[in-house]
Amino acid sequence: MLVPCLLLLVMLGLGSRSAVARQVLPGFVTEYAGDTLWATLVYVGILLLWPRLSVGRAAAGALGFSVVIELSQLFHPPWLDALRANPFVALVLGRGFLVSDLFCYAVGVALGVGIDMGLLSRSSRARP
Structure with a gap:
């Protein structure tokens, strides 16, 4: 159930x-x-990598990862900007810092938690 969710x-x-x-x-x-x-x-990806992770830890990990990626957009060393010039890398690392993105990440992780508790918890995925 995680892979189709990820693809969607x-x-x-x-x-x-x-x-x-x-x-x-x-x-x-x-x-x-x-x-x-x-x-x-990111939340669903964390569950794919660590399926037994608790909802709280998965949410904290996803939000932490997202915030770190966003904060990294404040830095523009040439090597990092060269990586960001690749469209596929830019999808992961982003290009420029926006405070509004931090709010979007919180909403996105909350959406992931809702999906996890609603749809994914009905799957065979074991949870502690």
């Missing part, structure tokens, strides 16, 4: 950044959905 989040996140999405969705959604879904993706 990737498709929704990338789709939220598309030209079509900008034409049919409200600006608020296209502005913030990608960052919100990115943090949800």
Whole structure:
């Protein structure tokens, strides 16, 4: 159940950044959905790597990872900017710091917790 969820989040996140999405969705959604879904993706990714992790630890790990990535966007050494020039790396590392992204990450992790407690907990995934 985690892998399909991960793939769906990737498709929704990338789709939220598309030209079509900008034409049919409200600006608020296209502005913030990608960052919100990115943090949800991090949460689900952590569960994929550590399936027995408690909800609280998974949430703390996802939020911590997301905040560290966002704070790293305050630094622009040439080697890091060269990495960020790659579109695939930029999807993970981002390009520029935005305070609003921190709020999106909190909402995204909360969404991940909701998905985990609602849908994923019904799977065969063992939880302590």
